[in-house]
Every structure is written in structure tokens, then in C-alpha cells.
Amino acid sequence: MTKRIEREPAVPANPGESVTLIDVARVAGVAPMTVSRALHRPELVRSDTQKKVLDAVRATGYVPNMLAGGLASNRSKLVAILLPTIANSIFADTVQSLMDGLTSSGYQTLLGLTAYSTAREEALVEAILGRRPDGIVLAGTRHSDATVDRLSKAKIPVVEIWDLTDTPIDMVIGFSHEQVGTEVARHLFDKGYRKFGIVSVDDPRGLRRCESIKSELARLGVAEPAFEVLPAPATLQAGREGLGRILAASTPDIIVCSSDTLAQGVLAEAASRRLSVPHELAVMGFGDLSTAAHVYPALSTVRIDGITIGAKAAEALLARFAAVPRSEVVRTQVKIDTGFTIIDRQST
């Protein structure tokens, strides 16, 4: 009965226990410190020593313990990301590009989901700071006082994304939701629409865009829009429901939605009611997710470049990490407006 011969580690070290730097050092015939250097700063080690160490690493199956490393060096190589949710997330592109940037520099990602609750965010921030992350990325700029306080005192870079503020905790990369609302309103007004309906979920940033639309419309002398708010998360079904409610009470010529998903639901409902879009009813979304782009010729929207937001956030963090005197806490007040683009796909 020949069992396949398993290549067991040449030197089993502490039987049953995990392999440590010391075990590797013993096998390689060098000091532990040399193993550490060979692994993290190979340029400081002669190449034959380097080779001995790498061989020993392979032979022992050593996996560095980053808890110990982080504790000793005070650098965890961990970045925390706090998002409201990942369900059909408008943040997917951003997270992907952010993680790509961080991963390729050896950083790992701790994920926290806040469900749009500042209380939950506060608890998560506290818990996560216990991991001593080297940096933290938050969606949004509205936080509880306690969160702001904790984050300000934590001596790590903080990036707030997908929004803008004049008083960032540290760095902020995003765009103005108020400006989105204002420009959407003006754009549609200029195109001649006068009877507005608005469908939103109760995401705080989405609501701010909606409020901004309403203010601008009021300023332009347009009648108060029909406004329906549905519970998050945005689903196609919520969009259908929203349009249904609006049509029960009014006959708008344009429906503005707080997200593309909602807008797609509105389109589905319009189709089932045999309303021709955009002729009888025009629809505007928000997000221009890559999954939806260019599919519904009648769907105008606001394009947000989530990839750039993620990439710039990664870049900003990495720049800070590289800055030499980590003790010297810098709050650079980086503020990047990534802007947005109104995409008009309606030929009214």
C-alpha cells in the first residue's frame, strides 16, 4: 500500500506547533534577524545568504506571523474600508481599484459594513482601530462626533470618499452631491422638462442629491416635484413601486432617480404600462455603473468615475505610508474633486 510520499518539512521544528522565524534561522544556519531581513529587505543581505534563507523557508513551510510583525514594528500593513453595504453596490468599482492598488503594495484589507448607520459606523471604527490599521477609508463625510474624534486621534491617514466636505478628517476624494443635484435640475430644466417626479431610497447621499434638485427647481420656479422615498437598498422592484406611487397622484414628464438600479426599475414599470420612454416619460438615473452602461438607450444618468476614486485613494494612502517620519502625523488636507458627468441619452 504505497501512500504517496509527502514531502514533509525537512526539519519539523516544534512538532505540531507553528513554524517561526527561529525555526527557519536554525535550518538556514543564520540568525533570526537575518531571516527577517532576507524576507523584507533582501537588498541588505548577501545573495548566497538570501538563497539559504529562502530554501529554509520553503523547507519549513514558514508563514510569517504578521500579528507579531505588526506589534513589533508598529505597522500592520492593514487598511480598513468602511462601506454602507456591498449589495448591488455602486462602490464595487471603487473597492476593486482601491484593493488592487493596495494589494500590489502588500497591504491587506479589513472590510466593515455600516448599513448607513452612523452608530454602527462608530462601533466598527472603534473595533477596527484595535487592529491598528495603517490607514482607513470611509464612504461619506458625515460621521458621529465620536467617530470623528477617534479617527482624528488615531495617528493614521484617513480617506473619506464618494463625497466632499470643507472639513475633512484628513483626506477627501469624491464629488459634491449638492452640485450633482443642482446641475441635474438645471440640465433637465434647460431641456424643457417642467413636471418632475423623484424616486429615491433613503440613502443619505442620495437624499441630499434629491434635496438639492428640489431646491434648484424651486429657484427656477418649477412646481414642487412628486417625491417618493423607499427603504434602502435600491432594487428594481423599489423602482417599479416608486413610479407606481408617483403615477397614482401625478403625471410627470421626467422621473429622476437616486440610482441607476432604481431607474431601471422605473423603466421596467414604464414598459409594463406601455409608456414610451423618453417620449411620454423621460428617466434619469445616477451612477452609470459599468454593468448598465449603454444598455438602455433611453436612460440618461450621471456618470461617476468610481475607479478613479479608488485609485486615487490607494495612491494617497500609499504616499502617506511612504512618508518617512511616521511619528510626525501629517494631515495634508488632500481634497480631490473627481467630478461627474451628466450623460444625456435622450433626444427629446
Next chain:
Amino acid sequence: MTKRIEREPAVPANPGESVTLIDVARVAGVAPMTVSRALHRPELVRSDTQKKVLDAVRATGYVPNMLAGGLASNRSKLVAILLPTIANSIFADTVQSLMDGLTSSGYQTLLGLTAYSTAREEALVEAILGRRPDGIVLAGTRHSDATVDRLSKAKIPVVEIWDLTDTPIDMVIGFSHEQVGTEVARHLFDKGYRKFGIVSVDDPRGLRRCESIKSELARLGVAEPAFEVLPAPATLQAGREGLGRILAASTPDIIVCSSDTLAQGVLAEAASRRLSVPHELAVMGFGDLSTAAHVYPALSTVRIDGITIGAKAAEALLARFAAVPRSEVVRTQVKIDTGFTIIDRQST
């Protein structure tokens, strides 16, 4: 927000440095170990001592260092999750419920994105094991030998989800993609369809479902389906493109898609070609995401209960964590088939 007067910690501890357990102990007038206990095992501490400690924690602004705690206790309270991607992810529900379950027990989540690459998965597993997570969840059951080896030797629970296998690394919770394919094929055959088209992205599990459909159709004596594979990730645009290609060469009466997103793209393309669904062309998807559910009356699909998968995975992990002798590594061979449901929304 007006700048409020910040309540500085009553006892600034080591000026500039971070507050440690020792600082808290000093302020509370107890031993460090008592602080640790008050925080983690309050039932072992007299309630007045407990109160002194909590006051001191608040006064100092202490945040426990979990790197140190993890190192000392050999329990990191970290669970790693490896997914292919989070873009319009079919895994969103699963991740959400998994994280809900873990978070409420004080576990935090390390996220890794593999992009459907086993090589990348291998690198991530190695890096992540360096954090000494208490458990790890992987999407899928197909991994490189090195990954399986590392994971088997790591003395932590491993849960493979969204698939099934007879040789799990440890625990597996999901359903059989082959079975999905077989049953979809039979279902559609029974409904009378004979001219099949299949649109998929090159996600390995999606492809396995498609292959299984093809085998079953062959077995049933149906003509070879038109088969179009597009690069991941699944987008509406990819669905449109896929249907376009298929119609260029054949005239199927049913299109089976590897995901709902793709199916929605197919529906969009069908609509733009004025094909009536399901009369002229029926469409079947996969996933039945909550965002899409019940919106396209003509879209049949396969419903997967991602929430249950996530919840059971969390439950399985927590059960293992609670098992007393952590040294005693158990590989329970938990194997849960969460099944799936074919949803027929076509009245052909």
C-alpha cells in the same frame, strides 16, 4: 459643524504614545491582568472593580491592541473571506449575512479578491494566513494544490461555499452546479424547447453549469446548442453582445444564461430587436438576485439562497470557534447542500 471643546483624556498616559492596558490599570488602580479580564471576561471580576476599569478605559480613551492580544492568545478574532470579485456580485447577499453573523460575535473580516484566478488565490491565501485568522471562507471548491495544502495544514476551520465537492478541505456549504445544469436542461426540455442557445461569462462555475446543460441535452437527443462565452464580469452589455452573436448564426427558441445580469442584457437585446419574450424567444437566468426578483415577468431563473449559505457558514465557523480544545483540530466534514429552485416565469 462647530468645533466643540474636546474632552481630553483625564490622564494623558504616555504623551504622544498610544494608551496601553498598563495605563488603564494605573488609572483604575488595579493590575493590568484585571483590566484585561474586565474587558473580556467581566463575569470573573467584581462589579465595582469592573466599574473602576470601565471608567478608566473611558478616561484614557483606551483602544485594545488586537495585534498584541492575538499574538498572546493565539486567537485573532479575524475571519478571512476570499471571493472572485465584488462587482455586481452574486455573492453580495452571502457576504452580508456571513458578516452579520460574524460581526455580532466580535469577529472581523479580512477580504481578498481572487479575480477567478487560482494563482491569485494561492498568493492571497498565503498572505492572509500570515494574519493568523481564526477561520477562512472561500468561494468555490477548485483550488491549486498548494492552496489546498496550506489550508489543510493551517489549523483553522475552512469553509468552501457556493459549490459542493466530495473532498472538501474541511467544511462545504453550497449546491451542485452540475445538478443545476442537469435540472435546467430537463426542465426546459420538458417544457418543449428544442433549439437552445447558451450565453455565459468565463466564470468557472458558470461554465460548469453550462457544460452540464450541454451534456444533459445531448443525452436527451437535442441538437448541440449555440454557445457563446464572454469575458467576465457579467454585464448587461455582455448579455446583449452574446445574444447578438447567437442570433447571427441560429434561431433558438430558448436562451440560457449563466447569470441574471447576462439574462437581463439578453432581454434588453431581445427588446431592441422587437422579439417578444417568451413567445418568440424564452430566456432563463441564474441567481435570482433580490434586486432583480419579480421584475422581468418573462425571466425564468434558478434561485440560490445566498443568505442561507452565508448564515450557515457563519454558524459553522462560530460552532468551531466555540469548540473547547482548539489544539485538537477537527475536520468535521460538514457538508451542506443548500439546494436551488428553478423559478418558471414563462407561461408558454
Next chain:
DNA sequence: CTGTTAGCGCATTCAG
């Protein structure tokens, strides 16, 4: 119920 001792595995800091 509380305190003491010891050390988790590694990197910093110096010395050679």
C-alpha cells in the same frame, strides 16, 4: 476574585 510571572513572534537598535 485578583495579582505575578513569563513569553507569544517579530523588528528596532545597536554592536561587531
Next chain:
DNA sequence: CTGAATGCGCTAACAG
């Protein structure tokens, strides 16, 4: 270029 001593902050194990 390599090595030895020291401690990061915390908790296990035991003693009181």
C-alpha cells in the same frame, strides 16, 4: 553585511 539584546502589548497559567 550579520548578530545579540530588548521590548512591542497583551494574555495563559498559575499563585495567592
